[in-house]
Amino acid sequence: MSTAPTPPRSAPSSVDAVPVDREVLVARAYLSRVAEPPAAALAAFVDDVGPVVAARRVRDAVTEGPGALPPEVVRETSARRGTDRAEADLALLAARGGRLIVPEDPEWPAAALAGLGTVAGPDGAPGLEGPATRDGPAAPLALWARGPLRLDAGPSGWVAVVGARAASEYGLWVARDWSAELADRRCTVVSGAALGVDGAAHRGALAVGGDTVAVLACGIDRAYPPKHATLLEHVGHRGLVVTEYPPGATPARHRFLVRNRLIAALTAGTLVVEAAARSGAMRTALVAEALGRAVMVVPGPVTSLMSLGCHELARRPEVSVTGRVEHVVEEVSRVGDGLAPPPGTPTRPTDGLDPGALRVREALPLHAARTAVRLAHDAGVALAETTTHLRDLEARGPVSEDDGWWRRRPG
C-alpha cells in the first residue's frame, strides 16, 4: 500500500480550503467507531448538537439532566462508547496518505447523500425480502478515504457498476469492457471491490487510465478480498478508496448491505451487470431506485442464472435495460451531455424507392426479361404507374429495357 499522502486532485479553492477543526475530526473519528452504521439516531443527534458535543456526551453516557442522550442513541452506542481510538485511527490514516472526509469539509458529497435520510424502508431497499438492518438508511457520520479523486466530484457522471461475485465470463467481459468505455467517456466507475463484476469494473476503468472509486464494507486499512489487495492499491493511487467503517473494521455480511446504500447514493445511476436472484447487487439497484437515481441492467441469456436478477429487475417500470454502453453514459451524464448517437442501421440499395417501384422491381426475376404488362400484373400495380416506375428505375440504374423487354442490370 502506498504510504505517500495523495491530496485530492483538484484542491478546493483557497476560499473553501479552511481546514476542518482538529477537534471536529477527532470527534467524528470517534463517533464513526462508536456505533454500527447506519446509526440513524446518532446521526440525528450529531446533526442536532454538533459532532464535538455529541462525542463528549456519548463518551460520558449522560442519561439524565439537560444534556441527556436520547434513549435510541444510548442503545446504538452503549456497547462501544468506551472504545476511543480516534487519535490513533487518524494517525494511521495520515500515515497511509488518507484523509477523513466530514460534513464540515467542502469535499463532503452533501448533494449525493442528501436523499439517504428520506428513503423509505429499513436499509433503503423497500419491498425486497431478506435480512435488513433495523436502523434507517442514515447518511454516514464520516468517510475514511484514500486517493486523489475528490468525493464531491459526483454524483453526476458517476456510475455504479455492480454485480455478482460468481459472475460468468460474459458478465466479467461486460463489466470490464463497459467500464473501460465509461471511463473513456469521462464517467467515474464506482463499485465495491468484490470478486467478480466489481473487480472487473475497477480494472476496466483503470485499464484506460480512468477514474474509479471503491466503496468498502470494512476499514480502509483492510485489503478485502485479499486477492484484490493490489487492485485496491491501484484504485487508491489513481481514484479513491472510501469507507464509512473505521480502521480495523472487518467485513461482515450486514456491512455489505449497508455499504451498498453508499454506492447507490454516490452515483447518478447504478448498472447491474449480472445478479442472481436476491443478491446484494439487486439491493443496491433498489436503493438507487428509491433515491431516484437511474437503474440500469445489462441483459443476458435467459439461460444464465447470473442474469436472473437483472431480468427480474427489468420488470420494474423504473428500471431500464441497456444493450449499449452509450445509453449508460446518457443516463448518468448531466442533461444534454453524452447523448448516445442513434444506432447504426444497415442501408439497402432500394432505400428511398417508392413502394410501388419496389414491387415492380421485385416482380422482375433475376435472370429473365419481362414486358411492362406482365410486370404490372405480377406486381399488382396499374400499367401506367408501372411504366413510370420502370423509367425511373432505369434512370437510377437497377433495370434496363431492350425493345420492350425489361430485365435487371447485373450487380
Add this chain to the structure above:
Amino acid sequence: MSTAPTPPRSAPSSVDAVPVDREVLVARAYLSRVAEPPAAALAAFVDDVGPVVAARRVRDAVTEGPGALPPEVVRETSARRGTDRAEADLALLAARGGRLIVPEDPEWPAAALAGLGTVAGPDGAPGLEGPATRDGPAAPLALWARGPLRLDAGPSGWVAVVGARAASEYGLWVARDWSAELADRRCTVVSGAALGVDGAAHRGALAVGGDTVAVLACGIDRAYPPKHATLLEHVGHRGLVVTEYPPGATPARHRFLVRNRLIAALTAGTLVVEAAARSGAMRTALVAEALGRAVMVVPGPVTSLMSLGCHELARRPEVSVTGRVEHVVEEVSRVGDGLAPPPGTPTRPTDGLDPGALRVREALPLHAARTAVRLAHDAGVALAETTTHLRDLEARGPVSEDDGWWRRRPG
C-alpha cells in the same frame, strides 16, 4: 401435403353453421387475387357495396355512372382485374382440404382484425425506417386456410413468436423451448414459418402436441421456404396454415412486411426472440404495439448482433423484457389466467432473524468462543440486547453457551 379435408376442430354450433353463399366465396376469392394486399381502397369499397357487387364492378371496370368504381379502387385493381381464377382456386383449396375464411363466416377473426384499419402509418409500423407499402394497413379480404384449428379461437391466448432467420443457437433454443412451454400452457404459437426463430417456434409447439399457426406471405399451395415443406405439412395437420395471398402467389420481400401485420393482429402479444437491427421481427413488434397488443422481447447477450433489435425495442416504454416464459403466458392470457408464480428465491437458515441477532451471530467467529460483552462490542449492539439475542439463537440452534463463552454450533 395431406389431401384429406380437415374441418375446424370445434365446428361452429348448428345455429352459426349456415354455410357462406357460394357466390360470396367466389367473389372474395376473385377479389383476393385482383389487388395486392393490403388494398385499403378496395377493402373499403367491399365493405360498402358487399363482395358480390364489388367483384362484378371491378371485373367490369365501371368507371362512369352510378356504379362507378372509386379511382383508388381502379388503381389498385386495373392490372389484374382480368385475371379471374376464383373457381379454380377454390377447387384447388378444397382438394387440399383447405377452406376460404371470409368476413361472412363465423370463423372470421373479426375481433382480432378490428384494429387494423385504425393503425396509423403505411403498414401499421409507425416511426420505423425502411420500405413501406403505400396502402393503409387494411384487413385482408379473405383468408385461405388449411388445418383443424379455428381462426376465431384467438387472439386471447395466441402469441406470436418471431425473430431472425439467421438466429443463433441461443435464439433457436429459446424459440423452441419457450414455444413448447407456451403450447404446454395452452397458448397457441403463431409465427411466419421462416427459417430460424419462426421454424423453431412451430417445432417447439408441435413437439408437445400443441397448437400452432403459420401465417404465410405466399399462396397456401406454396411450401416456402422449401426446407420447411414437411414442417408446414405438420402445422396444417395439427394447427393452421393461413394466408391472405391467393394460390400460386410467390413470396416477395414486401409481402413479408405486409404479412407481419396479420401475425401481430391475430395474437394477444408478440414475443421477439432474436432480431437484428431493422428487421421484419421488429416491424411485427411495432405493429403489435400500435394495435395495443403486448410486445415482449427475450433478452440476450449484449455481445450478440442477433439480440440488438430486442435490446433496442426494450427501450420503448410499452415493450417488456421477459426473462421467463411464465411472464409471456401472463401477458397473453385472459385477465386472471396464467398468472406467473413468483420466482423461487433461495432461502437461508438466518431468514427471519432480527437484524440485531444477525449482527451478533456474525460477530461470532467460526472456530472461537466469545463472551457476551465482547460480542456486544464487536456487533455494536447493546449488551442487554446482545444477551437476549444469544438466548434466542441458542433456542433456535445456531449458537451454544458454555460457562459464559458463546460459540457457533457445528453445521
